[in-house]
Amino acid sequence: MEGPVNIFWFRRDLRLDDNVGFYKALQGQHPVLPIFIFDTEILDELPKDDARVTFIHETLQKMRKTLQAEHESSIAMYHGKPLEVFKSVVSEFNVQNVITNHDYEPYATDRDTTVKEFLSEKEIGFYTYKDQVIFEKDEVVKDDGDPYVVYTPYMKTWKAKFEAEEHLKIYYTSQHMKNLVAHSRLPNLSLSDIGFTKSSISIPEYDVTPSTLDAYNETRDIPAKQGTSRLGPHLRFGTVSIRKMMKKAITAKNDTFWEELIWREFFMQILWHFPETVNNAFRKKYDRVSWRNNEAEFEKWKNGMTGYPMVDAGMRQLNETGYMHNRVRMVVASFLCKHLLIDWRWGEAYFAEKLLDYEQASNVGNWQWAAGSGVDAAPYFRIFNPTTQIEKFDPKKKYLHTWIDELDSDSYPDKMVDHKEARERALSTYKKAVNN
Structure with missing residues (x-):
């Protein structure tokens, strides 16, 4: 050529x-x-x-x-x-x-x-x-040009700037394909050529049908239900257009789903403005937390053997399928950082290895949220009780039984920590770090 x-x-x-x-x-x-x-x-x-x-x-x-x-x-x-x-x-x-x-x-x-x-x-x-986004970098900032570090005002400004006609324009390529090189035998590669083998885990199709979006508010927090869109990997690798997905959210008049998509852009602009947060706490004083970082406890957490069913079901789902329900992600992340006092970076790295929908900005942002160290983060004294989370979101234990075969048997592990003791230890450790 x-x-x-x-x-x-x-x-x-x-x-x-x-x-x-x-x-x-x-x-x-x-x-x-x-x-x-x-x-x-x-x-x-x-x-x-x-x-x-x-x-x-x-x-x-x-x-x-x-x-x-x-x-x-x-x-x-x-x-x-x-x-x-x-x-x-x-x-x-x-x-x-x-x-x-x-x-x-x-x-x-x-x-x-x-x-x-x-x-x-x-x-x-x-x-x-x-x-891959509607707004990027510094397109949605405060009046003085500083980035937003709290989601709600960012989301409100995002919506105020948004104009469907401009921002949801579709870029149809079909009429321009004649401009491609005429060469159908360009170099190809097999999986083995790049040193990989075919995975037994497949990425599921996404679901943004009207019925899913209609029920989204009621079902998205229930891990036993298929109530989420499964859009994550498809947005991550661009197999879908963000403009088309935004259009579906707006057409369905589902603010919750729309705002979930805006969360993704919030975390992306945070990472762009603060790239150091990949390795460092956004709130600097949280890098003073004295993490215990017990490797044996980390292995139990990774393998879903903590004795806390909501945590274990989530980790086993992740290991088996590459997916974990969003509500459960918050529980397992809080448990690692607060109950076990293991550095959020350890959890972030494990999710990066396992999650099909891994996206660095969202993963770092959500792990720092769970640890209390990030933008718009949960305060350090907010510590999820993994047992009451079952009562709220999986009272019939349908999700738990899906992933833990031995749940009601003697072979299910004992709780590796006592919730009350772990909570008090976390509060004391965090307080020492942030009040110094």
Whole structure:
């Protein structure tokens, strides 16, 4: 392929339609070469049967087949460090511009800066677009330009700025597909080529049907019911458009669901403004908490063997399926940080390894919320009682029995800590840290 091309770099936007960067690339004056990079900087840290990698690979294969069958094109697949991949690609193709969509996580912004600098040396343009959120970075801030660190005022300003006609515009790519490179045999990769095996865990389809959204307020807190949308992984990897999902929420007139989507953007802008919160408490004094960090207790928590059924059911669900109900996530996170006094970073890292819908901004934000150390956080003296949570949200123990076979038998473990004693220990430890 000797003529000039523009590259579109797929990342967290694994769909062909309503993809802003892809749409912009297709409108350029050169044929578009789509690529995807299996980034070894990320993959090397993951289990070799990671379900998310299987999902990404399968999604890309479907996209390739569509492009091959309908547009005589494809997606070129690469494996390696992005900078090294681009060095190879620009030596093989006459690249004029690289187009992609914004990513906001600290690693991603560093990666993009490095790639952009290299391309600039080669006089190749690098253009990125907003695609995975409605508002980003500093688009929703206070009057003085400072970021919001409390959700409710952020949400109110978000809604005040929002205009459906402008922000829910759909970027239809279908009429521009003729601008793809005519090359249906671009390099492909199997899972084994990148050192992975097919996972036994699959990512479920999302559910934003009117009936689910109608019942969302009543069912979303009940772990025994399928009352949530399961949208998380699909938003994470961009297999759905946030604009279309927002439209569904607004059409359904479901403020709760709409505001859940806004929470996601709140945490994203927090991470963008405060990237140090990946490793450090947003409220600095909470880094003085004297964590016990008992590794044997951490193993019991991970394996769902704490003797507290709501905690154990959640952890077993996570380990078996890569998913945990949101209400239960709050309980297990509070238990780790408060009852066991184990550093929230340990829990955040375990969720990062296991959750199909893992998204760094939300995961860090929610773990710091549970630990009391983050933005808009639960106060440190708010300590979930894992037993009364059962009475409120799973009184018939349907959820518990789904995940704990031995629940009512002698083989179920004894409680590893006494709730009252653990609560008093947490209060004393936290008070010492935050009042110094």
